[in-house]
Amino acid sequence: MVSSPNIPDIVIGRLPIYLRALTQMSQQGQTFTSSHELGQRLGISSAQIRKDLSLFGDFGKQGTGYQISHLLTQLKQILQVNHEWPMIIVGAGDLGRALAHYRGFVSRGFRVVGVFDNDPAKIGMGNGDWQVYGMDQMVSFIHKRRVKIAMLAVPAETAQEVSDRLVDAGIRAILSYAPITLVVPSGVHVQYIDPVMHLQRMTYYLKSDER
Amino acid sequence: MVSSPNIPDIVIGRLPIYLRALTQMSQQGQTFTSSHELGQRLGISSAQIRKDLSLFGDFGKQGTGYQISHLLTQLKQILQVNHEWPMIIVGAGDLGRALAHYRGFVSRGFRVVGVFDNDPAKIGMGNGDWQVYGMDQMVSFIHKRRVKIAMLAVPAETAQEVSDRLVDAGIRAILSYAPITLVVPSGVHVQYIDPVMHLQRMTYYLKSDER
DNA sequence: TAGATTGTTAATCGATTAACAATC
DNA sequence: TAGATTGTTAATCGATTAACAATC
Structure with a gap:
């Protein structure tokens, strides 16, 4: 089925x-x-x-x-992970680069095919799968490679703006590490990862005299 | 209240x-x-x-x-985030280091105070808050600094073993990035972050002809 | 006051579990 | 066969929502 x-x-x-x-x-x-x-x-x-x-x-x-x-x-x-999904990462800071180097995607249905950042010093870095491109190339890359999934690793201040551009370009699923709630059209899926929220959920249960 | x-x-x-x-x-x-x-x-x-x-x-x-x-x-x-919780990171790979450099913890109730790894080349790296120590110093560090929270950024194969040592040393909350379910005693809290699980949750909803 | 919004109750909705006939 | 475990139904449990009196 x-x-x-x-x-x-x-x-x-x-x-x-x-x-x-x-x-x-x-x-x-x-x-x-x-x-x-x-x-x-x-x-x-x-x-x-x-x-x-x-x-x-x-x-x-x-x-x-x-x-x-x-x-x-x-x-x-x-x-639908019986075939491989190409994926881009926006933001080549510490987190973006850690994600780009993560070895666990390919065996589970995903492959990073491009990373985007505005810092000229980072452009051109990469490995066999991906390299870092300027943000100005993002939209055409998404179209050309028919990318549907993006991981968002930019500061909270620019996350919404980047998200808008991703959606316009055809991205249908965003995994966001920015600690804000994104506004996207219906039909676009967003998941959030915010380590602090997980930590705060646990501190509720910790005895305060143990701090 | x-x-x-x-x-x-x-x-x-x-x-x-x-x-x-x-x-x-x-x-x-x-x-x-x-x-x-x-x-x-x-x-x-x-x-x-x-x-x-x-x-x-x-x-x-x-x-x-x-x-x-x-x-x-x-x-x-x-x-209980009206006061600051000291936190350690185990594993100084790409992810561990990205977490260690993350600027978003302090304003929300947490501070990285130590990073642990077995690689001698990494030991001594650090900033004003933390430096990288050998794994052999982990237990005594946890005791001395009364750390209750750890972030786990080691490979899946060693995660359970490290978790056991953390719990023995007094850690009460673990945020694990290893893609396995940890076994811990009751009273110890665990939260998991696995980006692939979030991605797989979204691909279910994507039209397959768009892949 | 008039308008707005809370805190709370009761109704609804949905998810989980217990139990068991079916059957490998 | 005997034992084990599924798929499914009905009962239970818990979470969400609608509605509204209270009141700022």
Whole structure:
């Protein structure tokens, strides 16, 4: 089943978690798993895992559970990461460069194909996959390479403006590291990563006398 | 009100979002806001914002809304970021160094005070706040500086082992960038950042003919 | 005062879980 | 077969929203 209607977004959010755990199991040589085992490992109930997966098809077998390789194939297809997505990074500061050098994208469906920054000193840096271009080349690059995904690693002050340009150029998904809420047209997807928000969520639970 | 019982975790997760937006409003010179305005900005219903905040106290006024400075003070107190938390980073690769150089921690309640790595070539690097130490000094450093929070930027293969050592040394909150689920004792908090999971969540919604 | 907006209740909505027949 | 585990239903649980009296 390629795509089903009316799947809750909260379920979609769990599929990459399943995919990640299954990949790890597979790498360790495991060939079958059960909803119970997977749930134990992830802190999710087995009923929830079965229910989530059954929204997309009957991937398991009574008595034996799920064949990991088959489930991996199915999940990658559902999430559309069975083929590689080209991706650009905007901002070649510390964070942008760390992302550009990150080795974990390719095996999971993504490849950085370009980095954009205004600093002339950075233009031309790169590796086999990407190099740093000036911001003035961003829009034509997106068109030419048909890029649909961008990672945003620019300061908060310019993030909205850059986002507007990305959307105009055809970008449909933005992973933003800028700590502000972006305004985008419907149909454009945005996800945010802000480490401080995760930290603040944890300090709530820490005893203050331990600070 | 310092701390209330039985607050759902999902509410705690929204408080940093409110805090971030209110900080931005405050920086732009705004002194009052309403649940409606804040909700519009964040894509959250006004009823939910009022309900969330009312779990901790009566911070608003009928007719006029919320005084931003007062609400900021309260939220910082609730999240315990009205004082600064010292933090260490384990792993001085591209990501660890990008985090160590990130300017956004201090103004929001956190300060990097040390970075740990096994590579002798990296030891001694640093700035006014932190320098890179060998892993063999990690445990004593955590004790001496009474550090409770660590950011984990090591490869997936060593993440669990490092996590165990951190917890033994007294770390109570871990922000992990390693793409595996860590096993920690109850009472230790873990949050995960994995950019690929965010990307995969978005590709589900992208039309495949646009790839 | 009149208008605006809170805090809170009750209703609604949606997500999770328990349980089990089906079946490998 | 006997044991294990799925997919699914119904019940439970929890979160969100609508509505409004209170009141600034």
